[in-house]
Amino acid sequence: MFKNFDDMLGVRILAAAADGRVMPIGELGDGVYSRRAEGDGYAVVPSSGIFSAGRDIALYSPADGVVSEILPQGGITLRTGDGITLSVIYGGGGRISAELGARIYAGEPFCMLPRGSPLINGAIAVLINETDRITELHIRSGRRRHGSAAAFYRVSE
Secondary structure (H helix, E strand, O other), X not given: OOOOHHHHHOEEEEEOOOOEEEEEHHHOOOOOHHHOOOXXXXXXXXXXXXXXXXXXXXXXXXXXEEEEEEEXXXXXXXXXXXXXXXXXXXXXXXXXXXXXOOEEOOOOEEEEEOOOOOOEOOEEEEEEOOHHHEEEEEEOOEEEOOOOEEEEEEEOO
């Protein structure tokens, strides 16, 4: 028996890691992640005015998973239940609340970025590191709230 419609179709959902504009990682224009050398995925440009208003920005997990690495360049790596490794990279300066080995859930906050944090070309990158196992990836470009669907993917079994 399938738990939900997504399980029946074999489609997995990645949530927006922050409030803002979602775009394919290839549009980031940073010269590294936009070339997909580290994996494929999407970027979130935080809502305008969030830093200028003097507020911190919360980052949220894009999927259910276990924190497998805390990245020195500013980010985390998750291992999902379907065995995919995801990286959320923001560029440093954040206060991570998730610990190595902790289980976090899609839409759960894991980091606070203080005003003036060095984002990657003004964005947060969400990357699927093992693209050879992904048979389809669809990015939902446009404005999204954290936790809402930003991308859909299928995994080869």
